[in-house]
Amino acid sequence: MSEDWSGPPAIRLPQGLDLHLELGPGPRQAGLEDALRTAVRDGRLGADARLPSTRALARQLGLARGTVTAAYDQLAAEGLLLTRPGAATTVARLPSAATPVTPATDTAPPVRHDLRPGIPDGSAFPARAWLAATRRVLARARPEDFGHGDPQGRYELRAALAGQLGRTRGVLTSPGQIVITSGFYQSIGLLASVLRARGAAELATEDPGHRTYREVVTRAGLRVVPVPVDEHGARVDSITAPAVLLTPSHQYPTGVPLHPDRRRELASWAHRTGGLVIEDDYDGEFRHDRRPVGAFQALAPDRTVYCGSTSKTLGPALRLGWLAVPPDLVRPVTEAKERADFYTETLGQLTLAELITTHAYDRHVRAARLRYRRRRTLLHQLLSTHPDFTPHGVPAGLHTLVTTPHPEPALLARCAAHGIALRGLTELHHTPAQDRPGGLLIGFGATTDHGFARALRALDEALPG
Ligand SMILES: Cc1ncc(COP(=O)(O)O)c(C=O)c1O
Numbered sequence: 001m002s003e004d005w006s007g008p009p010a011i012r013l014p015q016g017l018d019l020h021l022e023l024g025p026g027p028r029q030a031g032l033e034d035a036l037r038t039a040v041r042d043g044r045l046g047a048d049a050r051l052p053s054t055r056a057l058a059r060q061l062g063l064a065r066g067t068v069t070a071a072y073d074q075l076a077a078e079g080l081l082l083t084r085p086g087a088a089t090t091v092a093r094l095p096s097a098a099t100p101v102t103p104a105t106d107t108a109p110p111v112r113h114d115l116r117p118g119i120p121d122g123s124a125f126p127a128r129a130w131l132a133a134t135r136r137v138l139a140r141a142r143p144e145d146f147g148h149g150d151p152q153g154r155y156e157l158r159a160a161l162a163g164q165l166g167r168t169r170g171v172l173t174s175p176g177q178i179v180i181t182s183g184f185y186q187s188i189g190l191l192a193s194v195l196r197a198r199g200a201a202e203l204a205t206e207d208p209g210h211r212t213y214r215e216v217v218t219r220a221g222l223r224v225v226p227v228p229v230d231e232h233g234a235r236v237d238s239i240t241a242p243a244v245l246l247t248p249s250h251q252y253p254t255g256v257p258l259h260p261d262r263r264r265e266l267a268s269w270a271h272r273t274g275g276l277v278i279e280d281d282y283d284g285e286f287r288h289d290r291r292p293v294g295a296f297q298a299l300a301p302d303r304t305v306y307c308g309s310t311s312k313t314l315g316p317a318l319r320l321g322w323l324a325v326p327p328d329l330v331r332p333v334t335e336a337k338e339r340a341d342f343y344t345e346t347l348g349q350l351t352l353a354e355l356i357t358t359h360a361y362d363r364h365v366r367a368a369r370l371r372y373r374r375r376r377t378l379l380h381q382l383l384s385t386h387p388d389f390t391p392h393g394v395p396a397g398l399h400t401l402v403t404t405p406h407p408e409p410a411l412l413a414r415c416a417a418h419g420i421a422l423r424g425l426t427e428l429h430h431t432p433a434q435d436r437p438g439g440l441l442i443g444f445g446a447t448t449d450h451g452f453a454r455a456l457r458a459l460d461e462a463l464p465g
Contacts, residue, residue, distance in 0.1 A: 117399030153180025170294030255393015408438025
């Protein structure tokens with residue numbers, strides 16, 4: 001009986017070294033080729049290393065000599081080995097193959113406390129309700145439900161959302177005006193491509209605002225122009241572009257809602273100029289002190305695209321988002337979606353529709369709102385003991401912006417040294433300027449309740465003063 005406890009067979013290289021080769025099951029030549037390829041790629045067989053002669057290797061491995069010759073020839077043809085008549089076979093000098101890949105050493109301290117903004121508590125994902133909804137969806141699925149989907153999205157989900165958004169956010173829409181996407185990231189890309197195709201050259205976005213979406217818009221061929229933000233939200237009087245991306249319910253990142261006067265001014269700008277408002281209602285479900293302010297869309301439904309997603313309520317992993325678009329944009333947006341990726345995965349759409357129509361979604365959002373409200377209160381209690389840190393914004397969402405006279409890079413470094421992950425304000429400005437105050441975006445969603453209490457203690461130590 002072979003002693004297979006001792007691991008893969010070792011072969012003796014001409015220079016006297018042992019080399020362990022993992023010869024997998026299956027055809028022997030292919031197994032030997034794979035084992036040698038792996039040894040070259042992971043650096044165990046470095047450049048110029050001499051391999052045993054075909055006769056010696058065949059003897060050591062109990063293979064036919066022809067098998068070894070064929071394997072060497074194959075790897076020589078791939079450029080990994082050099083074979084010359086009358087000379088030993090060697091490993092070729094190939095930087096990418098022959099040099100061992102040294103993993104980049106990550107010198108950043110490990111993250112122990114996740115206070116990144118805008119991430120919901122994954123441990124509170126309603127797994128049981130999601131599973132039950134999936135079961136019901138599958139139990140009643142027809143064969144065609146497993147076929148190709150509709151680029152606009154499953155009707156069941158569009159109908160559920162039209163009712164849900166009207167009821168909870170005051171959105172004026174219908175199932176025929178909703179387009180399902182794979183999250184806001186895709187939504188804004190689709191909208192930017194439609195605007196570009198219609199001849200627009202610019203899109204106005206809030207300053208500060210989410211950098212990722214500015215990048216998506218730029219990649220779609222539009223120039224982003226800044227709309228300054230103050231304590232009443234975006235300065236809508238400064239919009240010169242034909243379209244604007246805004247977060248009216250809870251400006252990201254400052255946390256202020258758009259002032260009622262500015263909402264009216266924005267609606268009249270849209271009607272007067274024919275401009276398009278893209279409303280990113282990313283966390284409109286989470287107002288902690290009162291009923292949420294309704295979506296801006298209701299003031300100008302023919303000039304507004306309302307955007308939402310499950311990323312804050314359920315989790316970004318689902319990649320499910322939606323647009324409520326004016327009637328004239330349904331077709332171009334649906335066509336852009338079809339060009340982008342055909343349609344969004346449909347069984348998840350049906351499950352979300354089931355969650356909404358059985359009210360399990362509302363129940364989950366209510367419970368999540370209570371949890372985040374409690375955590376926000378704890379965070380603000382802590383901040384009140386650090387007078388150099390000024391919180392901004394209304395009680396809403398999953399994060400708070402604090403500004404401070406302390407230099408932002410040093411603060412971020414202190415937080416990192418305490419194992420805290422959060423974001424700085426500066427990166428969200430269109431053009432970082434010296435005269436603007438630095439700040440921190442502190443999230444209260446991402447951890448568990450228990451983890452949040454520990455994270456706050458770490459933050460207390462990390463913040464100076
Ligand atoms: C400002 C803002 N908008 C929208 C989203 C949602 O993006 P998505 O649906 O692509 O996950 C986020 C989430 O990170 C966000 O921070």
